[in-house]
Amino acid sequence: MPVIELVEHAPATGHVLPDAVGRALAAARIVDASPDPYAPGRWVLRAGSRVGAVSVDVPGGGSSSGPVTVRITPKVPIARLFFLLGYSLDPKGPWRDSQVDVGEHREVLPGLAHAVERQIDRALRQGLLQGYRATEESALVVRGRIREADQIRRRFGATLPIEVAYDEFTTDIAENRILRAAVERLLRLPGVPREVRRRLLHQRAQLADVTPLVPGQPLPSWQPSRLNSRYQPALHLARAVLNGFSPEHAPGDLRIDGFLFDMNRLFEDFVTVALREVLRxxxxxxxxxxxxxxxxxxxxxxxxxxxxxxxxxxxxxxxxxxxxxxxxxxxxxxxxxxxxxxxxxxxxxxxxxxxxxxxxxxxxxxxxxxxxxxxxxxxxxxxxxxxxxxxxxxxxxxxxxxxxx
Known part of the structure; x- marks a missing residue:
């Protein structure tokens, strides 16, 4: 698999690429990409403020070496990048006086996967969090309260089943659904270290009974509380995984998969959140x-x-x-x-x-x-x-x- 290494805001460099890959990189605004007018089959690439890694695959595109991976390294150290991220997500989190645990990784995506996996591991060590979830269903026995309007509209004149609503105490709650979605998202990304991937697979098995999130739908809401305090660092990082710039979709057979941080947005979030915290x-x-x-x-x-x-x-x-x-x-x-x-x-x-x-x-x-x-x-x-x-x-x-x- 060809790998192209770029540095954030570094001078442009030339690379041999299939034309479809070069056009995809330009169309998705992953990097500034343009064909080299003096060398057919060669593209000039320059990274902007997005850092991370993406994989571009063109099935049947004539490239025998498989997908092309583009890695963009930030100018700031990886540990510092994740401090900015963690603080902007939750100023009172564990990264206030220390940095997010990225292990020995020096690249964005491996560091992100390691940091999220470690926080999810800490969250799940005492077992899955349980909570009450509002549930509406048709049942053969009365549980909770009867939804009279639905009963009349749907089953006028019938005794059973009964339209009921109740609060169910379950592990199938917003917090666990968000963690499961983040784990599955990381498992689909290229460049996740083998050991981290192994631990993520174990966490996915722990969360197997939790309802998956529907792609494209807003994340379910949750409220910080004493009961979910052990989950909160993991939930904040999971949100970063699920809301980050992720160029997964492309027209035709072309597939782009990966994860990128926008350093412009990250810096803006950190500065404004830190200023607000000073005033608290x-x-x-x-x-x-x-x-x-x-x-x-x-x-x-x-x-x-x-x-x-x-x-x-x-x-x-x-x-x-x-x-x-x-x-x-x-x-x-x-x-x-x-x-x-x-x-x-x-x-x-x-x-x-x-x-x-x-x-x-x-x-x-x-x-x-x-x-x-x-x-x-x-x-x-x-x-x-x-x-x-x-x-x-x-x-x-x-x-x-x-x-x-």
Whole structure:
């Protein structure tokens, strides 16, 4: 099986690929892909902000070597990537003071599979969680309450069966269904280590009596409680597996299977959740993806990543998280124009753009004739988790939340 190794946002490289595979990579926006005009059968590939692994198979496409696997390695260490993921999913989880257990793996997909399997193993060690599930059925005996309207509509004049509704104490609950779906999803992905796959098969057997989720349907809801506390870390990581970018479907006989993280979204989620956590217990509040309008007629919508509100409920600061500066000479100007629009609409004198540390230092710009200051901050993702969270706390003070760091 041919394997193509790419690095997030690294320079483009040339690779010999079947044309169908190259077109599929481009159409699914997995990487930037274009045919090399000077070398037929060769494609120029460049990874963007999506990291992970995908396998592309073209049955009968003339390639005797089977599917083509594309692996995209992030620039940040794998353990740090999963700290960002874990914290954004559940700031009070086990990764607050330590990193998600990815074992010795240095690639995204093996690390993800290992981390999820370990958390599910911890969740299931005391047996499957049980809970009450609302059930409606036709029965020969009365159990729970009779659904009178359904009984009349469906069985008018008949004594049996009886339409009843009751709460059943069972293992077939949302939490177990989500874990089963995550296990099955991982087992279908290419590149899961053999030992991890073996343990996942054992977990699937433990969850065999749980109803599978219907593909394409929303995940069943669950509420954190004392009873399911041992499940919560596993459920948060399982959600990441099930909601992540997964290019499984393609037209015709072409098959794409794999799992990719969007580093743009991951960075945005981490920054905004961490800012909100800094404010917890204070007189300030933070709103994520806060909807507003630019114009007086409310026709132009905008959703800043983070809006800081003061004690009286008025906006105090606005921030947007930007994972990567696209210009070699510094931050993109378009980000400044976007932030200026946010500040103008919200009536704020300052706005804050937060980048992953790149090739530009902290900068501040005062807009002519407007008196608005636009700040550009850089977070160093190579720092240890505690230091990174301290940087977020310092940033919140810069934004006007007068909290002790």
């Amino acid at each position: 217990g204070s007189e300030f509040t933070g709103a994520l993806q806060d909807p507003h309008h630019l114009d007086e007629d409310d026709a132009i919508r905008m959703k800043p990543d983070f809006v800081l509100y003061g004690p009286n409920g008025t906006p105090r600061a606005v921030a947007d998280a930007k994972y990567k500066a696209e210009k070699r000479e510094g931050y993109p100007d378009a980000d400044l124009y976007q932030m200026l629009a946010y500040c103008t609409a919200l009536g704020l004198p300052e706005g804050h753009l937060i980048y992953a540390k790149g090739n530009a230092p902290h900068a501040a710009h005062r807009v002519r004739h407007a008196g608005i200051a636009l700040h550009q901050h850089a977070l160093d993702l190579d720092r240890e988790p505690a230091a990174l969270l301290a940087d977020i706390a310092a940033l919140s003070q810069h934004m006007g939340a007068d909290l002790p760091v």
